[in-house]
Amino acid sequence: MADKQKFSFQTKCVHTGNGVDKETGAIRRPLTMANSYRLPEDASTLNWSDPNQLVYTRNTSANQIYLQEKLAALEGGEDCVVLGSGVAALAGVFFTFLEQGAHIICSNVSYIAVYRLLKEYFPDKYGIETSLVDTSDLQAIKQALRPNTKIIHIETPGNPTTRVSDIAEIAKLARSVGALFTVDSTFASPFLQQPLTLGADLVIHSLTKYINGHGDAMGGAVIGRHELIDQIKRQAMVNLGGVISPFNAWLIMRGVVTLPLRMKQHSESAQQVAQFLETHRAVEFIAYPGLTSHPQHEIARKQMTMYSGVMAFGLKADVATHNKFVNSLAVIVPAVSIGHDESLIVYTGPNDERNHFYPPEFQNGHFRFSVGLEAPADIIYDLQQAFAECGL
Numbered sequence: 419m420a421d422k423q424k425f426s427f428q429t430k431c432v433h434t435g436n437g438v439d440k441e442t443g444a445i446r447r448p449l450t451m452a453n454s455y456r457l458p459e460d461a462s463t464l465n466w467s468d469p470n471q472l473v474y475t476r477n478t479s480a481n482q483i484y485l486q487e488k489l490a491a492l493e494g495g496e497d498c499v500v501l502g503s504g505v506a507a508l509a510g511v512f513f514t515f516l517e518q519g520a521h522i523i524c525s526n527v528s529y530i531a532v533y534r535l536l537k538e539y540f541p542d543k544y545g546i547e548t549s550l551v552d553t554s555d556l557q558a559i560k561q562a563l564r565p566n567t568k569i570i571h572i573e574t575p576g577n578p579t580t581r582v583s584d585i586a587e588i589a590k591l592a593r594s595v596g597a598l599f600t601v602d603s604t605f606a607s608p609f610l611q612q613p614l615t616l617g618a619d620l621v622i623h624s625l626t627k628y629i630n631g632h633g634d635a636m637g638g639a640v641i642g643r644h645e646l647i648d649q650i651k652r653q654a655m656v657n658l659g660g661v662i663s664p665f666n667a668w669l670i671m672r673g674v675v676t677l678p679l680r681m682k683q684h685s686e687s688a689q690q691v692a693q694f695l696e697t698h699r700a701v702e703f704i705a706y707p708g709l710t711s712h713p714q715h716e717i718a719r720k721q722m723t724m725y726s727g728v729m730a731f732g733l734k735a736d737v738a739t740h741n742k743f744v745n746s747l748a749v750i751v752p753a754v755s756i757g758h759d760e761s762l763i764v765y766t767g768p769n770d771e772r773n774h775f776y777p778p779e780f781q782n783g784h785f786r787f788s789v790g791l792e793a794p795a796d797i798i799y800d801l802q803q804a805f806a807e808c809g810l
């Protein structure tokens with residue numbers, strides 16, 4: 419009997435979670451768009467909210483289960499819960515593991531919804547204490563630890579600064595105080611970084627980004643020990659209701675097949691583009707973990723196999739010129755999100771609500787740039803002609 423655990427990441431991307439359809443013999447599991455499943459003859463002993471049994475699609479659905487199996491295998495975790503968006507996954511973690519009086523340490527620059535939940539809503543509504551710190555600074559985390567610290571949450575590389583935090587070292591700190599260590603690994607995907615093997619308790623992904631990879635479906639996932647994942651399913655999935663549509667689970671299952679191929683191309687292209695930008699006279703700063711000039715390049719090198727496709731940069735120019743630059747692009751699309759097939763760029767402007775947490779060079783506003791799967795020469799050409807259009 420073949421030992422499926424032995425297969426490589428690339429093979430798991432293709433096969434894990436798939437199987438022969440019993441009814442038709444099709445070699446792909448079907449898309450099951452159904453809200454309900456036929457009950458057993460005697461339903462009186464059924465747990466109507468069992469998150470692992472096919473009863474009602476808010477408890478779980480067939481396509482959700484297949485995707486959970488694949489993502490758990492890819493992150494090297496025991497279990498996985500898939501939800502309707504990355505934010506539903508993050509909120510599910512915080513809802514489940516924080517209680518009144520608990521303290522959480524979180525990156526001072528993290529996904530905007532995390533910042534709002536932990537800083538603006540949870541403290542007043544639920545009596546949660548939140549410390550926002552620069553998590554690339556281990557000393558700062560140490561100083562923020564309290565007896566009631568329940569979770570240390572990081573995002574690495576971070577959105578939008580690309581700041582990198584040391585997963586293995588923070589895992590040790592979390593363990594020393596018995597806190598749960600949660601890592602938003604969306605920018606890396608499981609192909610480039612494996613936080614569970616470095617000591618994280620839970621890994622969170624926005625599936626909307628690289629894992630689906632095609633910009634046409636939203637989803638979120640949390641991966642880790644069964645005992646933790648089951649609590650998220652029972653508390654946050656069934657009762658908050660942020661479940662994924664079976665169709666989106668099916669699309670993401672299809673997208674993830676090519677994850678290794680895509681991540682190699684995104685990373686190789688982004689490295690070329692970042693090197694081009696770094697040498698351009700009009701570029702004020704460029705933050706990309708693959709550049710040796712990145713402040714945490716050495717940590718990135720230690721914990722990532724490649725550096726993914728997202729960078730931040732700014733121009734030696736005013737706000738109007740930044741806007742003109744974006745609107746002069748022909749291939750790169752001005753739109754939010756990252757990790758799609760097409761290159762995406764956003765100019766935030768100088769009034770971003772978290773500007774005071776960004777490094778000083780970000781104060782004039784910055785571009786967040788997700789390098790897509792177009793030919794890298796065309797992406798660089800597009801930037802060059804936009805520079806020319808702006809007289810830079």
Ligand SMILES: *Cc1c(COP(=O)(O)O)cnc(C)c1O
Nearest residue numbers: 503504505529577604624626637
């Ligand atoms: C996009 C993103 C999220 C949120 O995911 P959604 O699917 O948009 O809800 C969370 N974390 C990071 C790092 C992201 O880039």
